[in-house]
Amino acid sequence: MSSKAADVIASALRERIETGEFTGGRLPAERTLSEHYATTRITLREALGLLEAQGIIYREVRRGWFVAPPRLIYNPSHHSHFHAMALEQGRVATTQVIEAREVSAQLTVARHLHLCEGDTVYRIRRLRRVDGRAVLYVEHYLNPAYFPGLLSEDLTRSLTELYTQRYDIRYGGARFTILPGPLPSRAAPALNVASGTPGLLITRINRDQHDRVIDCDCEYWRYDALCVDVEV
Template structure:
């Protein structure tokens, strides 16, 4: 019975994939509801969701909590070696980017954060939490932790802008070395509803510890990406 169910899901997945490729759902930008699709394919919701999960894994569709399944745009290509900010990266790929500030205020550094920023536990840092969208779809929740020593009064500025640009134009600070850590993990409780998925849903967690042109550690970014919205692509020169 299980093999039969898997086979049925594969058939439904292939049929829906072909319909998506033909642009059948392009006008609505989303698939019909699961109940209607189950009726169309004369199958159970369990088998249908298995097929939809396959399409999601292929990057053809994505789900929003309590809203249904939507046709996916191409994944945003992210090359950590390119020191480019979010909006510029999206623009180069023909995409429209938007940034929403959730909150921004001073907080005390935890022991883990203090180690990343090379400061003392309990020292004050600026925390900026933002939600970022591509083509109207929320794809990234990010927490920025800044050493306020280098950015006086930054919290009074328009933080929907690129921090990279603000660093340069307001403080004459440019990025230098950077350390990346990329791990899979669950979305935190605050991020999940903002990204319209269930708490604990899988995410791609990227931590960046940034230094400036003087090799001072200036900030740490904690990025939580919807795993179905991002493609990490790196090309490095050969080592002789």
């Protein structure tokens, strides 16, 4: 349970954030804040943790604390691609390709794609940013039978558009699994957080217009960057 002192500091910091005091969105160093509030670093970090849990601030490894921008609204039932989704909300999205190659499918991925364990699949690892902030590390697994030559394409662009324009493949149905949990060691560094930091894993298995399973996305989101909003 949080101490009264931490609650008071968190409330004071929140008021300062809401008035736009921190130019550039970066909070002062922890030492500066602890001196300002005449408190210990332990109590200050408790207060910062309270604000982090509320999605008001976020932390990056070796960089410090920042005011959190509005969460990206994400409706998994829509097939609007990442860049379009961000643009619709007045945000700027960018994509960085970390890796793109053929690999042997592990059992879980093989089952998702209706293949056999060890079959060849395309694996594309990408880091996605909103307004310059890394918010999503994603691994795409594709059945190469449907996408010959895809690895030679510009993979910073939308795969949704690439599927349609080059392969005449459009998304049909999809199955989603959404689970909270710690970010794995392969995703956390890319998102500028410590391994084990809370995150959100969204697994999406996609079918095309002919009801064929064509790919599987494993999305690792910073939990403080996303709001899942689905209208039924």
